[in-house]
Amino acid sequence: MKWKQEILEKVAFIKGHKGFASLGIRKQEVSFNPCLTEKEILSFEESHCITLPEDYREFISEIGNGGFGPGYGLLPLDKAVVDFKLNNKPEIPLNKSFRYQDDWNEEWIFSFDWERGYPDDDIVNAYISTDHISGCLQICHYGHGGTFLLVVNGNEKGHIWFDGRADYGGLVPKKDAGQRISFAEWYMSFLDMEIKIIKEHEEGTY
Template sequence: MNRKKEILEKLAFIRRHKEFASFGVKEQEVSYNPCLSEEDIKEFEHKHCITLPDDYRTFISEIGNGGFGPGHGLLPLDKAIVDFKLRDKPNISLNKKFPYQDSWNEEWITSFNWDEGYPETEIVDAYISTAHIAGCLQISHFGHGCAFLLVVNGNEKGHIWFDGRADYSGLVPKLKDGQRISFIEWYVTFLDMEIENINKSLTNSTTAQNGTLPDIINSNQMNKSFLQEISEKINEYKDSSIAGELCYHFSQSPDNVQCGEAVGVRRYKNPYTDKNVYGLKTKNYPLLEIANAVEDKEDEVFDVIKQALPRLTKKEWEAFTRLTTLIYCDLEKEIN
């Protein structure tokens, strides 16, 4: 299929079903800005001593110069050269090559003691300098100062990267099936994922209206939270599935379906009190016991999580594991 026709058809579908879309999409206008002329694009390329990747060039000349897209939407070309997260809003040097080919982050970030405060201003300024994203367009603001980058100069030209430096998570190439992805692959993947989410929401909505969604078809339950419903199921003191609640309150995504298959309300003996209870349990272990095991091994697990969340402190991690354990403990109901 012609890419332009494919994208416009997918956009039209999302626009028609916007009320079933994800929160980020609902916050956007599902439309594109006017296209740029060939003359405007050539003038931009000449001014910055670059040539734009072919797929992106076609997009802004035939589909739209920014508009609906990942994060807070696609930025127009003239705004994509501005580093919006910095106070003085400097332009990114496109005539210099993007300096990275592999994921990058500063070594000091994982060893820094975030419990004691924040790094000195000079260190942070060097870390978030536009020099790190030379040769890139900031084509989409993801949120919290993070952005999607399109490399337009250097060995990574044409590929999408994620700039997570605002959260101290460095620069990372976007991958699909283990391979670098182009602008158009990244963008169409975004559309496809949104359409998949909408279709699941439509399915759940239709199922709920037809009264076939398991265990959730009454008006009182529509105003209850997921945890309220699970707690009430546990209070019934009988083995039951939570798949219906998962699909109703969230979505019928593969990970939610898998969760509903693996976990249910079940009877078991609490390994710590030796009392018979009902609670959430996999085939082999109560979730409370799993949460306790994570809490017992929190030092080892923390080191792994710290790689993904560099600013996460030990106190924050301990609070998370404690609260998780207490939630499963509270859901448990002793059999009288």
């Protein structure tokens, strides 16, 4: 993995300067779960009829199967396929393509009179259904029900999206300079931001 050494060096720097990191990171363990074996990854791919994006596949096999990351950290593969936000904890159907290519939200959200109450349960249930995130791993809980998605099936495969439906914010692709970003680019950006915060804290400019 071409990113491996750089990622490990940046994680080590953050761990060594954790007291100067952002509040969320200070509450996290700067460590990773054990890596998955090639056999375990192949078994997962075969059972869901997909192949994982190469950078993510290498991350969980060479660095760790979840652990230190944005928000509450990276979810392990077996939990990333479950929608923890829903009461019945359904599996996300990975064998179906992710349907979106641009920002998406329901039109009714913008015209609903929120001062008079909340929409009916059947409307909300349709909105937060896993059908909208088919073909995605829910790799990270960022807080307040917002999650980062890694698309593993469809035209957006390999790209990171943000799922803000818990706050009626819809689905949005993550971008850098107007371009879609991969898992490795997203994770590296997170590390760079934390290192920037640490250095600004140390210099007294944060």
